[in-house]
Amino acid sequence: AQSVTQPDIHITVSEGASLELRCNYSYGATPYLFWYVQSPGQGLQLLLKYFSGDTLVQGIKGFEAEFKRSQSSFNLRKPSVHWSDAAEYFCAVGARSTGFQKLVFGTGTRLLVSP
Amino acid sequence: KAGVTQTPRYLIKTRGQQVTLSCSPISGHRSVSWYQQTPGQGLQFLFEYFSETQRNKGNFPGRFSGRQFSNSRSEMNVSTLELGDSALYLCASSATGTPNTGELFFGEGSRLTVL
Numbered sequence: 001a002q003s004v005t006q007p008d009i010h011i012t013v014s015e016g017a018s019l020e021l022r023c024n025y026s027y028g029a030t031p032y033l034f035w036y037v038q039s040p041g042q043g044l045q046l047l048l049k050y051f052s053g054d055t056l057v058q059g060i061k062g063f064e065a066e067f068k069r070s071q072s073s074f075n076l077r078k079p080s081v082h083w084s085d086a087a088e089y090f091c092a093v094g095a096r097s098t099g100f101q102k103l104v105f106g107t108g109t110r111l112l113v114s115p
Numbered sequence: 116k117a118g119v120t121q122t123p124r125y126l127i128k129t130r131g132q133q134v135t136l137s138c139s140p141i142s143g144h145r146s147v148s149w150y151q152q153t154p155g156q157g158l159q160f161l162f163e164y165f166s167e168t169q170r171n172k173g174n175f176p177g178r179f180s181g182r183q184f185s186n187s188r189s190e191m192n193v194s195t196l197e198l199g200d201s202a203l204y205l206c207a208s209s210a211t212g213t214p215n216t217g218e219l220f221f222g223e224g225s226r227l228t229v230l
Contacts (some may be wrong), residue, residue, distance in 0.1 A: 032217065043119070043205055043221030051217060090158065099210055099219045101148045102171040105158035 003029045006106035014114050021076040021109050029048030031099045032094035033074040034103065035065055039087045040084045047089075048073065049100075061085070086113045121206050127228045130207040131153065134182035140187050140208030146170075147189040148219060149181060153205040161204075164189055165211065166185075193220045201229045 003026040013019050025031060032051055035046040048059025055067040065076045074091060088110045092103040120139040128134050140147050148171075149161040160173040164183035181191040187208075193200055203226050207219035 036219075036221075041223070043207075043223045044219070045221070049217050082155045092158075098171050099163075100159050101146055101163045101207070101219065102173070103158075103219070104160070107157045 002031060002095060002104045002106055004091050004093050004106035006109050008092055008109045009107070010110045010112065012112040012114055015079050015083050019076075019081045019085070019111070021089050021091075021111070022054045023074045023076065023106060025074060025091070025093045026072065027093055027095065029096065030069070032096065032100050033065075033067060034062070034092040034094070034100075035059065035074075035076050036078075036092060036105075037087045037091045038090065038108075044090065047076070066080050078109045081111075081113055083115070086111055116119060119206055119208050119220050121222035121225050123221065123225060124228050127226075127230060128196050129230050130196055132196050133192060134196060134227060135190055135192045135202055136206075136227075138191075138206030138207075138208075138222060140189070141220055143222070144208035144210050145187050146209045146211050147187065148207045148209070149189070149191050150205040150207065151175075151217075152205055152224070158205075160212055161191065175204070196229045197218045198229050202226065202227060 005024045034049045035047040036042045047063045052069045086110045091106040094100045094103045122137045138223040146165045148163040167183045178194045183189045202207040205224045207221045
């Protein structure tokens with residue numbers, strides 16, 4: 001069975017500083033990997049995904065993530081954080097056998113942006 | 116294009132009652148997935164419906180059920196409510212076939228409180 005670990009519950013970053021959110025997954029084969037963002041009172045929005053191919057994937061809002069098979073990681077990065085990026089970020093993994101609809105989510109990392 | 120619509124947005128029930136939540140997917144999307152989000156357990160997959168058939172199922176008791184109609188609208192039902200069923204229930208729709216973006220489009224959720 002798949003599992004996802006997001007070791008940081010909260011992260012505070014100054015506006016304009018760089019950001020890296022960590023995600024480690026457990027799965028026997030190459031998984032589908034996702035990062036979703038949830039603003040307060042909202043549903044989730046997809047930032048980016050990895051299915052195959054280039055291990056560095058670009059997403060919306062200036063985010064990128066790198067799939068590292070050897071480390072079972074899929075860390076999310078942004079070079080310069082904006083105050084509007086404050087939200088909760090979820091890493092998720094899906095099995096190729098069950099598709100991208102049945103996802104296992106991490107516990108989330110809440111991003112706070114300080115002025 | 117209208118997004119995923121969930122009704123009702125908020126509801127309060129008492130233990131032992133049952134509840135039905137509704138989800139209207141994005142037009143043209145035939146897959147609808149349901150997730151439960153709680154502070155303790157995080158986001159957990161309930162089930163996925165495609166063309167009126169349950170295609171995937173999570174690890175929830177039989178009190179949780181769902182269905183999908185021919186217009187792709189979906190409902191989920193929880194019978195004999197327990198306090199632990201208090202949660203935000205998120206519906207997500209997705210396209211299948213070509214083009215398939217591998218993206219779940221989430222609604223804003225139905226917040227259920229069980230007293």
